[in-house]
Amino acid sequence: GAVVSQHPSRVICKSGTSVKIECRSLDFQATTMFWYRQFPKQSLMLMATSNEGSKATYEQGVEKDKFLINHASLTLSTLTVTSAHPEDSSFYICSARFPGGDSPLHFGNGTRLTVT
């Protein structure tokens, strides 16, 4: 079964509004979660690393004021796309890894964001 839950699965919003996407680890605590973005027919690009209780680490070229990340608990990280524009339309996916050991990343089902 799913180990990472992401909500909503799809959202349509108007330009200028903000959208919040939630990512939850199910039945395990994730001190670190990762947010990826995928454009059509392209690879998954890491946007930022979400750290529980501290600031997120953003990849080069990702605007931290645009993509606000909050990791307030060991099972929840949120990504807020602020003042959304049509070019922010994309597929956003979160992931987490079981703590310890040789464990792969598990991904949520993603959120399809469409900004009109």
Place this chain on the structure above:
Amino acid sequence: DQQVKQNSPSLSVQEGRISILNCDYTNSMFDYFLWYKKYPAEGPTFLISISSIKDKNEDGRFTVFLNKSAKHLSLHIVPSQPGDSAVYFCAASRGYGGATNKLIFGTGTLLAVQP
């Protein structure tokens, strides 16, 4: 700079035959490699992984081969089934087991298994 490359955007295979998906990487510091399968509008699903201390790892119909000197890995699926039709991503990281190790993904290969 694409550190992980999948040069074949698509592959078509007959049911029952072998599917071979290839992946090349440029960063010699990568020592953990994974394959994920992805359906449209869903998140990737982990398939199989290999660490750099091995050159082969097998799990059922899936086998991953790693050639460190060539910086090349491949995923073999045999026998291929129509349900295997999906986009396959290879991914690499420096180190494993730590929660903070970042995965770098390839561009994906769309596999179509024909009945």
